Amino acid sequence: MIMSFFPAARLGVLLAAAMGAAGLTWWYTQPPALPPAPAGMVTVPGGPDAHGREVAPFFMDKSPVTVAEFGQFVAATGYRTQAEAFGDAGVLDYRTGQWTLVKGANYRQPRGADQPAAPPDHPVTQVSWNDAQAYCRWANKRLPTRQEWEHASRNAQADYAKTYPWGDQLVQNGRYLANTWQGTFPALNTGADGFLYTSPVGHFGATPLGLTDLGGNVWQWCADWWDEPATERLQMGGSFLCDPGVCHGFKVAGQAHATPETSLMHVGFRCVKDVSSSQ
Ligand SMILES: [Ca+2]
Numbered sequence: 001m002i003m004s005f006f007p008a009a010r011l012g013v014l015l016a017a018a019m020g021a022a023g024l025t026w027w028y029t030q031p032p033a034l035p036p037a038p039a040g041m042v043t044v045p046g047g048p049d050a051h052g053r054e055v056a057p058f059f060m061d062k063s064p065v066t067v068a069e070f071g072q073f074v075a076a077t078g079y080r081t082q083a084e085a086f087g088d089a090g091v092l093d094y095r096t097g098q099w100t101l102v103k104g105a106n107y108r109q110p111r112g113a114d115q116p117a118a119p120p121d122h123p124v125t126q127v128s129w130n131d132a133q134a135y136c137r138w139a140n141k142r143l144p145t146r147q148e149w150e151h152a153s154r155n156a157q158a159d160y161a162k163t164y165p166w167g168d169q170l171v172q173n174g175r176y177l178a179n180t181w182q183g184t185f186p187a188l189n190t191g192a193d194g195f196l197y198t199s200p201v202g203h204f205g206a207t208p209l210g211l212t213d214l215g216g217n218v219w220q221w222c223a224d225w226w227d228e229p230a231t232e233r234l235q236m237g238g239s240f241l242c243d244p245g246v247c248h249g250f251k252v253a254g255q256a257h258a259t260p261e262t263s264l265m266h267v268g269f270r271c272v273k274d275v276s277s278s279q
Pocket residue numbers: 179180181182191192193194195196197240
């Protein structure tokens with residue numbers, strides 16, 4: 001009895017050990033489950049980027065920061081934007097095709113004091129890199145890096161080969177998939193996509209990851225410097241002023257740049273957040 005018991009017990013121990021080792025191996029090879037994204041944000045999985053460098057997972061605002069959201073920041077803090085301090089900001093005059101500094105242009109009235117107020121559900125514009133930085137800090141977030149923006153644009157796929165974050169088409173079944181420029185820049189903007197200027201965030205749909213306005217609508221400030229020595233900050237995503245024949249900035253990894261105090265009527269931002277900082 002005893003002799004026959006021990007081999008069986010030893011077999012059980014061996015089986016348990018084998019199963020334990022297998023379980024341990026599984027545990028080591030599986031990435032830890034990510035916490036749910038905070039409200040209004042989307043989880044961007046980590047992994048290798050298109051250049052073979054590792055990206056940590058992060059949370060990204062689903063959409064660019066809206067006029068209403070920026071207004072909440074101003075109401076809570078009394079913050080004054082750089083455009084308001086300067087008393088003017090950059091506006092493209094569609095009649096002349098020229099960029100001009102327009103007095104009274106700011107995030108409330110992006111094309112000037114005598115022009116319409118910015119709708120609350122549109123992306124905030126006429127905010128400088130410094131303004132964007134201040135908002136993200138207030139929200140306990142930060143501006144995305146170039147690597148993070150590109151990774152999100154590629155839907156966290158290192159081998160993503162499509163032209164745009166949402167796919168290969170700009171127009172599908174007669175429906176535009178982003179707010180860009182139709183006509184010939186800068187002489188004629190037909191507004192065939194429904195908008196001559198900004199559009200409500202999310203109007204044109206979301207990428208497979210669930211992010212909106214990653215291409216078109218407004219350029220968005222990133223954390224990185226554009227150049228060396230550092231004088232200008234990076235923007236990504238393209239805008240409603242991008243005519244694909246002139247500026248195809250709403251493609252994956254499309255880039256622009258400006259000095260950090262610059263405010264323009266087609267530049268906004270969104271924030272990101274470390275996964276670890278939210279736990
Ligand atoms: Ca448009």
